[in-house]
Structure formats: structure tokens, C-alpha cells
Amino acid sequence: MHEMGIAMQIIEIAAASIPAEMKDAVVKKVNIKVGKLSAVVPSSLRFCFEIAAKDTRLSGAELDIEEIPVRARCRECRGEWTIHDPVFTCITCGSGSIDVISGRELDIASIEVQ
Amino acid sequence: MEIKVVRKVLDVNAKMAEQNRKLFAEKKVFVLNVMSSPGSGKTTTLQKSLTRLMPDLKCAVIVGDICTTNDADRLAVSGAPVVQINTDEFGGDCHLAAHVIEKAALDLDLDNIDLLIVENVGNLVCPAEFDIGEDARTVVLSVTEGEDKPVKYPLMFRECDSAILNKIDLLPYLDFDMDLVRKYIREVHPGMPIFEISAKTGEGFDPWLDWLKSLVLKKIR
Numbered sequence: 355m356h357e358m359g360i361a362m363q364i365i366e367i368a369a370a371s372i373p374a375e376m377k378d379a380v381v382k383k384v385n386i387k388v389g390k391l392s393a394v395v396p397s398s399l400r401f402c403f404e405i406a407a408k409d410t411r412l413s414g415a416e417l418d419i420e421e422i423p424v425r426a427r428c429r430e431c432r433g434e435w436t437i438h439d440p441v442f443t444c445i446t447c448g449s450g451s452i453d454v455i456s457g458r459e460l461d462i463a464s465i466e467v468q
Numbered sequence: 469m470e471i472k473v474v475r476k477v478l479d480v481n482a483k484m485a486e487q488n489r490k491l492f493a494e495k496k497v498f499v500l501n502v503m504s505s506p507g508s509g510k511t512t513t514l515q516k517s518l519t520r521l522m523p524d525l526k527c528a529v530i531v532g533d534i535c536t537t538n539d540a541d542r543l544a545v546s547g548a549p550v551v552q553i554n555t556d557e558f559g560g561d562c563h564l565a566a567h568v569i570e571k572a573a574l575d576l577d578l579d580n581i582d583l584l585i586v587e588n589v590g591n592l593v594c595p596a597e598f599d600i601g602e603d604a605r606t607v608v609l610s611v612t613e614g615e616d617k618p619v620k621y622p623l624m625f626r627e628c629d630s631a632i633l634n635k636i637d638l639l640p641y642l643d644f645d646m647d648l649v650r651k652y653i654r655e656v657h658p659g660m661p662i663f664e665i666s667a668k669t670g671e672g673f674d675p676w677l678d679w680l681k682s683l684v685l686k687k688i689r
Contacts, residue, residue, distance in 0.1 A: 356562055356594045363477050371473045386477070393597045393623055440622035441655040450658020454626070460597075462473045 360394060360460070361402035368465045369411050376467060381412045383466040389422045389459035396421065424457030481598055484566035488573070488601025495578040498684040499586060501600055503624065504608035505617070506590030509634040511539045512667040513608055514587060518546035520677055525684060526580055530572045531587040532564040539587065551575045555589060563594035566601055583684050592621040596628075604683055610635040611644040618652040625656040630663065630679060637666040 368384050384403075388394050396419045403417045424437040428444035429451040435444075437457070443450050476482060492499050504510045511531075518527050527548045531539045532555055540552035551572045555561040561568075564586065576584070586602065588595040607628040609617055612635055618625040625631065631653055639646070646664070653662055661679055665672035 356597070359561070360477055363480070367473065367475055367477065367479070371471060371475075373471065391623055391626070393593045440619040442622075442626065443655065443658055450654070452658075460477045462475050462477060464470050464472045464474075466470050468469070 357394060357398040358402040358406065361399060361406045364403065364417070364462060365406055365410055365412050367462055368415075371462075371465055372411060372467055379411070379467040381415045381465050382468050383416045383418055384412065385418045385420070385463040385465070387420045387422050387459040387461045387463055389424065389457040391424050391454065391457035392460050394460060420463070422456050422459045425455045426452045427455050428452050478598070481566050484570060485599035485601040488566055488570055491570075491573070491578070492584070492601060492603070495581070496688045497578050497581050497584050498604075498687045499584045499600075499602040500680065501586045501588060501595075501602040501605045502608065503588045503592070503595045503605065503628070504590060504610075505592045505613060508590070508608045508610040508613065509667045510587055510590070510608050511542050513632060513634055513665065514585060515543055515546055516667050516670060516673065517677060517680070518543065518548050518585075520673065521583065521681070522547060525582045525681070527583045527585065528576050528581045529585045529587060530564075530569060530576075532568070532589045534561075534589065543587075549576060549581075561594075562589055562591050563598050564588050564600060565598050569600045582688050583680075592617065592624045596621075596624040596626075603687060604629045604680075606630045606632060608632045608634055609649070611639055611642060611646075611649075615645050615649040616652060618649065618656045622656045625653060625660070628657070628660065630661040630676075631657075632676060633662060633664045634667055636664050636671065637669050 368381055372379050400417050407413050426437050427434045428449055430449040431447040433446040529543050529548055529550045532553045534555050537552045540550045544550045553568055553572055605628040607624055663676035
């Protein structure tokens, strides 16, 4: 629901990441990582990004979204696994004492400029 | 040419949340972020909670809504200072962000507050994503909603420290399966305390208020 705000943040960070000496450069692509547990819908984000990028140095840029699976580690048996359904107990020993080690990402990895 | 950036998109919010957290630590104010879908009975729950907490704890409320001051008016009856945020001034947001809390806190006398409750915008999705500098988070779910809300909105139930199941006075008239909702909450967040209450009758408030009070006292002592 807040994809427009997220898209605007991405554009702001990406634009600020263009090296100062590359005055005429435009951003062709933004590579981001979105965890499956984050409250962001990739298709909505792409749609908002396209609109918000107009008249900026990212106009027409592609938003490449790498979706990161939800991975967990058990604090008891140290097992690691990928969570597909919203069940956060250890698949090996049944413990509820687990750490989510990936899946919450909402990160800009890199930009591709020209 | 590829340029590495490696930054969190919500960096600005995260930094602001840390600033808030520092300020609240200095001032010894415990901050509880209360979230739920619209109509779960958050405001009534808080109204009743404030009335019971106020003799012992100095409380204040920040309440977020897209429009109207209805909730603030209802909460002010408790005698606690209330700051209303209408998010339409900030673009009709679906959540409260850290900078909004920072601004609202300016209107409060933090030296005279033990517990600051933030009633977030009614929404089970977006508020879960935004750190506001709080100490604890509680999600309110009413039994007139579906039992499967915890598994439909796992982030919210993962991110919260306790869950309130409200409107239990209505259970005789509904097909709501309490065992099933408890099972779903435990699957999404094993070990999370669940408080079953009726904000209307006041039933079940003791364990919930004891939980909250013990957390507040730990911080402000």
C-alpha cells in the first residue's frame, strides 16, 4: 500500500548515488532486493517506480527486483531451512525459538548508469 | 557502469527511529505501538486500558488516522494528553513513520510521561514495516475478523510482541474458532503472549495490563 513512498525513496537514493563527476549520466537500471516477508508487492512497486521516475535522472530506468526467500535458523538444533508457509517453527525439532535470517530485505544493491 | 549502493530503502526512517529511541530512553518513556485492522476495537481497548493504568502511570497517546479527530476525542476522556496525527497532511499515509512520531512528540511533555501509546493507522500491512522507535508492539485482532488473519498477515504477527484478541463477549453469536486462531498465532510467532479480552465488558484486562505494566516499570525504574 505504501509502494509509491518506497518507489520515491528508491529514486532519491539512486539519484544521490550517481557519482558527482558523472554530471550527464542517467540511471538505466536499479537492482533491488525485496524479502518475501516484507510488506511490498513487486508488481505495484514496479508500476509506482515507472511513474515516479518520470522527469528524474531515472526516467525510463528498469527496476530489477530480486525476491529473497524467507530463511530461518533454529536456535536449538541450529538447522536452517526455507519458510514457504507462514509457520515459524523448526521443521526438524519443532522448536519455536528461531531466527529469521533472510526475507525482510528492502535494499538497493546497485545502480547501472550510462 | 554498475555502481554498488547497498543501502536500505527505509534507511531514513530507520535512522529517525533510532533518534526517537534515544530520546525516549533519555526521557525514560516506554513507547507501545498498537496496530490492527480498522474496527478491531483499538480505541475502546486503549480507552479502558488508560483508565486502569492512569492512577499508577503517567500516560499519553499519539493517535494516527487518515482523517477525523474522533479517536483522539474518545481517548482524551481518559485525561491522558492526546496528540492526533492526520496522515492526509503527510500524503494520506497508510502507516505512521518515525518522523511523524518525532514531530508529534514535540507536543508532549516527555519528562512527565511514563507510557506513550501510539495508536497506529488501522491497517495490518504497512505499519508492520515501519520502525517508529518503540519499545514494544501489540497487535489487536477482533473475533469478528477471520481466524486466518495471522497467517494472511504474517509480518504483522511476527513483528509484534503480544496479541490481543478482542470482542470475546461476541463469541456466543459467532462461528469464530478460538483454538484455530491461537494455533495460527503460535505458528507465526511461537511463544507470543495472547490476551483474550472484551473491551466492552472489561473481561480479561488483568493479564494484558500486568504484561504492559511490568515492561513499562522495567524501563522507567
